[in-house]
Amino acid sequence: MDDLLQEFIAETRETLDALSGEIVAWEANPGDRARLDAIFRFVHTVKGSCGFLDLPRLARLSHAAEDVLAAVRSGERAPDRALVNAVLAIVDRIGEIVEAIDAGSPLDDSGEDLLVAALEEGSDEVAQINAALVQRAPARSVRLNVDLLDRMMSGMSDMVLARNELSRRLRGADVDPQIEAALERMSATVADLRDTVTRTRMQKIDALFSALPRMVRDTAAGLGKSVTLQVDGAEVELDREMIEVLRDPLVHIVRNSIDHGIEPAAERRAAGKRENGRLTVSARQSGNQIIVEIADDGRGIDTERLVRKLVDAGRDERALRALSERQKLALVFEPGLSSKDEVSEVSGRGVGMDVVRAAIEQIGGRVELDSVPGRGLRLQIHVPLTLSIIPTIVVAAGGQRFAVPRQAIEEIVSERNESIRIDHLGTAEVATVRDRRLPLVTLTRQLGMDSISFGETMLAIVNVGEGSYALRVEDVLDNEELVIKPAAPAVMATGLYAGQTLPDSGCPMLLLDCAGIARDAGLHFTRELIAEEIEETAEVESGISALVFIDLDGVRRAVPLALLDRIEQVDANAVRFAAGRLRLTIDGRIVPLVARAEFAESGTGSVLRLKDGEAEIAYAIADAADIVTLPLELVHADTPGPVAAVALVDGEPVELLDPHWLFAAHVAGGAEPDGGPVCLLSGGEQEWMRGFVKPILEAAGYRVTDTLAPGERADVVLTNDEHGAMSDVAAPVVRLRSRRGEAVDGSVYRYDRDGLLSAIASAARKG
Amino acid sequence: MEQLFLIAHVAGRTVAIEAEQVESVVDIGTIIEVPRATGHIRGLAALRSRVVTVIDTIAALGMDRNGREPGRAVITRVDGHHYALLVDTLDDVAPFELQPMAQGIALTGAWRAAGRGLVQRDGEPILVIDLTALVPGQNSANLAHVA
Structure with a gap:
């Protein structure tokens, strides 16, 4: 944070120096829009950085000044002498505070209320406070041009x-x-x-990203939203200058995403989304660019609203309506436009976006928007790669050499390799490399060159961020660090090259733009991160994994995989009827054996070793059949017994063993634990709770019940109801959730046994 | 006012190039092709420790090469990039006075885009061409920006 603070101080100081001229000019001519905009941008940037660095005093001053300047910009207030003076006093004060922070000397905040008050309409006198003389601390680093x-x-x-x-x-x-x-x-x-x-x-770029988690947390908390941040590609290296330029835009965009994009939890629930908003910030190199992507799964940009706002602001409605959807989206960048109706503390009034675009374009970059209403907004900042020395792989195609950025190459394989399979799908070719199916692009063909070699070719597996493809080249020649310079516009216009270089050979060489080639070849990668996740979740929710086996009585039964320790072949001699029941001697221990029919008289038989908590039982089977994912629809047994339910697997009914019953019936002492803490099961899916959770808890020494007997008191309540309130029971509540992943609400994934037990234990202690 | 012009021959025509546009005059060696590049780009060539983009000047002027394979080139710099414009032969650099195009002379196509005026060498009118107009990519770059 110290570095950030130092940078903020240096930056503010520099901007102030540059701004002093603007201030004088504005003072002389308050109607000057360009000067007004420059000062506005300054206070806006200071405000942004302050929230980020937790400098409340500066934030308050800059926010107040920004409000007034925004009013001037929108024409609500006239920039009269008093207003100009008040704003300038605040700008001066910002400078003083910054110097004080740098010097580490205290600066008393008396008079700041007056400064803010002076901004009010009608106040005619500017309170001049006597500026404490602050000495500049000596610089610890040198700022170079x-x-x-x-x-x-x-x-x-x-x-x-x-x-x-x-x-x-x-x-x-x-x-x-x-x-x-x-x-x-x-x-x-x-x-x-x-x-x-x-x-x-x-x-x-980590220098930018490292501050994000804190900022996202604070911003989200300030808005009462919950947002999960994922950061990728922090190791991507960027020109320092670019990092500086990107800092504010990134802050603006992230804040906008949280404030305007991601909906409040209730709205998200109603839209069928997870309560937690997702925000992904990533960086990657692609061709001759670095792409910084900020994606959220919020509501996207409402272009209709954008148009309406601009129409309200006096723009020609017909012209706006005639725009393509893409152009309408770009209206976000219109200066002075607010995409949100209320002004919020966090991201101001959407002014960020025109400032953002101006900053990015200044360094030769561009901003791309991809908004899906209701699904989210993906914003990409493309900045040019000034990085001029990069490691490359030199390949041959059509008798010519080309360089490929090594970063883009995942691996290089020979096409003759046995594990490689090439298939023609219509006009397209597909390479299958170790179960990975990749589109295949032949470089010579893509470049419209004559192929020279008809012999062995190589495949470079290229990753372009959104996906991977196989690039067929004639040979892989070398591994070289090359000084890459930008190629002429007409060369770059092909979209296939990222630059040119002059290697040791003295022959110029082109650096291929792998992403450009993929585009040119018409490859489309689905990059719907959110869609992927929904699928994943669906899979998890579709049921639990279970082993289907043929029982000794010939019936197909299933047991949850979570219970199954292993399947073992045991000798019939190891099975004895002793002390009133069948027991199996195995690994030097005796465990209860459950057999639904006669166990083999001689020879060997298969047993399932089921473990739950501390106890273990063996279950004799005829044969293991398959591992399946059980459907959600289970027909539950009417009475408790060894079978909990019947499920339909591949059109055949399969009986699902009731682990609870098995353990209760067959583990000595496990059936009626008493005196232990009482755990009350609540919520839906009673069968599941009874069948799966209860045995675990009982094995851990809890008394588990569905309903409390009169006078009985629960020590802990376990529920799989993710949202419901437990107002009627005065005991700590442990919630189960059906999705895997990081817990944000303190709930426990329902198949996370250890997590469940420790959550119950700590809750029971509290209760 | 007289200024310096380089007199060159391209596609059998004599042309004059403002000396200010000319960084150097070189013999071009091996040309590495730029597959799929448009705009009369012959390829890339090495010039000392620098890579230059080679422009097929004859094609850029919409003329027929007639089997000519120019080996000399005029190096010019446009927007920070170096270009080698291939020419048949080069005469000399001499001071001339730039005159406006004579009335009624109708240039077409690329010649019209490149033509800047006339100079007179011993009574022979020579067309002054602007090398920048022959360098592709400027317009398309602007278009890309607009789009």
């Missing part, structure tokens, strides 16, 4: 190329070994220096 770094970088690139040329010219010639040694030394130095220079410019 980016131009200087640029020149250093391009000088470095040229040096690498000159070194390459030198070594190429010396190669083959009869050279004095001393010269060769000197060249080698130079090469090593150049390589070192190149790394260093690259590092001076590059920074992991």
Whole structure:
């Protein structure tokens, strides 16, 4: 956080320096819109950073100034002398506070109320507070002009190329070994220096991402929403300059997502979404760009509302209606537009988006929106890759060499490899690499070149973020770190190349844009993260996994896999009728054996070893049949017994064993535990609770019941009702949830035995 | 006012190029193709430690190459990128006065886009061309921005 604070201070100081001219100009001419916008942006940015850095005083001042400036922008207030003075006093005060923070010296906040009050309409006097003289702390780091770094970088690139040329010219010639040694030394130095220079410019995007979890949490909490953040690609390296430029836009976008995008829990529930909003922030390199993606599963952008707002603001409705959906979406970037009706503390009034776009475009980037109403908004920031030295794989196609970014390549396999299968599906080709089915793109064909080699070809498995495909090349030649420079616009316009380079060979080479080639080849990857998850959840909810077996009496029965420790072959001699029941001697222990018919007289037989909690029983079977996922619809048995329910598996009825009954009936002492803490089962799916949970709890020493006897008191309540209130029982409640994944509400996944037991135990202690 | 012009021959025509546009004049060696590139791009060539984009000037002017395979090129810099425009031969650099295009001369196609005026060399009128107009990608880049 210290780094962030330092950066904030340095940045604010610099902006203030730059702004001083604007302020004077605005003072001279309050009607000047451009000056107004510049000052507005400044206070807006300060406000954003303050919330982020937890600087409430600055936040209050900047928020107040922003409100007034917004009113001026929308024409609600006239920028009269008093207003201008009041705003300038606040800007000055911001500068003082920033200096005070930097110096670590206290600055008393008296007079700040007056400053804020002076902004009010009708107040005519600006309270001039005597500014405490604050000394600037000496800088701990040097801020360099980016131009200087640029020149250093391009000088470095040229040096690498000159070194390459030198070594190429010396190669083959009869050279004095001393010269060769000197060249080698130079090469090593150049390589070192190149790394260093690259590092001076590059920074992991983690510098941006690391602050997100806290910010998301605070923002969401402030709005009473719950949001799960997922961050990917924090290790992607980006130009420091880009990191700086991206900081504010990222904050704006994330806040907008939480504030405007993600709906309140109740609304989400009504829409059939999980209560927790999901926010994914990721970074990846794609071709000659870095893509920072912010995706939420909120309500998306309501273009209809955008249009209405603009119409209300006096825009031509006909022209707006005539826009394509895509263009309507882009209206979000219109300056001064609020996509939300109320102004909120968190993201202000949507002013962020025009500022965001301006900032990104300033560095040659662009912002792309992909909104699905009701499903979410995906916002991609594309920033150009100025990173100029990248590791590549050199491949051959059509008698020419091409470089492919090594980062994009997952693996390289020979097409002749036995585990590779190539199939033609209509006009498309598909490569199956170890059970992975990948679209296949032939580079020579895609580039419209004549294929030179008809022999063995190689497949490079390329990942382009959204998905992977196999790129067929004629050969893989080399592994080289190359200085990549942007190619001419007409070359880039093909969409197939990410840049050009001059390797040691002295022959120019093109760097392929793998994502561009995929696009060109018409590959479409589904990147519906949310859809995938729904499927996954559906699968989990469709039932539990169970082993289907043929019982000794020939009936097909099933037992939940969770109970099954293993299937074992046992000798008939190990089974004895002793102390009133069948017992199996196994692993030096005696366990109760359940057999629904005669166990084999001699030879061997199969047993299921079922474990639940502490106890173990063996269940003799004729044969194991299959592992299936049981359907949700179970026909429950009318009376308690060894069979809990009947399920339909592949059109055949299968009896589901009742683990509870089995353990209760066959484990000594396990049937009637008393004196233990009382656990009350509540909620729906009573059979499931009785059949699956009860034995676990009883084995752990709890007395488990559905209904409390008069006068009985529950120590803990276990429910699978995810939302219902337990107002009638005065005991701690443990909730089960049917979805796997991280618990946010303190609930326990219903097949997480350890989690369940520990939750019950700690709740029972409390009760 | 006179300024310096480089006199070159392209597709059998004599043309004049403002010396300010010319960074150097070189012999082009191996040209590496840029598959699928449009806009009369012949390919890439190495020029010392730099990569230049080679433009087929004859094609860019909409002329027939007639089997000519120019080996010389004029290097120019447009928007930070270096381009080599292939020419048949090069004469000399000399000062001329740029005159407006004579009345009634109707240039068509690429010539019209590139033509900037005339210079007179010993009574021979020579068309002044703007190399920037022959470099592809400028317009399309703008279009992409708009879209």
